[in-house]
């Protein structure tokens with residue numbers, strides 16, 4: 410399964426490198442890489458949305474949240490219970 414489909418996506422073109430998301434991440438899944446935020450520990454991410462909420466540049470998107478419950482076209486993009 411391609412789990413990257415529902416990982417936080419950081420747009421490096423929009424990211425200013427302010428570090429707010431890195432400070433906000435409760436599991437230290439984010440870090441500065443080349444002056445921009447990067448998801449360095451995707452396996453640690455709990456999808457809490459703190460990074461998306463705090464980013465002043467709207468550089469972070471958690472695409473899985475766009476999926477609506479019951480929408481058959483995105484069922485396989487949602488994390489299964491046993492994978493959380």
Ligand code: SF4
Pocket residue numbers: 417430433434435436437438439448453454455456457458459460461
């Ligand atoms: S969604 Fe939460 S746990 Fe995942 S990278 Fe963002 S702040 Fe960290």
Ligand code: SF4
Pocket residue numbers: 419423424425426427428429430431445446463464465466467468469
């Ligand atoms: S909060 Fe946004 S602009 Fe700041 S480092 Fe994180 S992704 Fe980049």
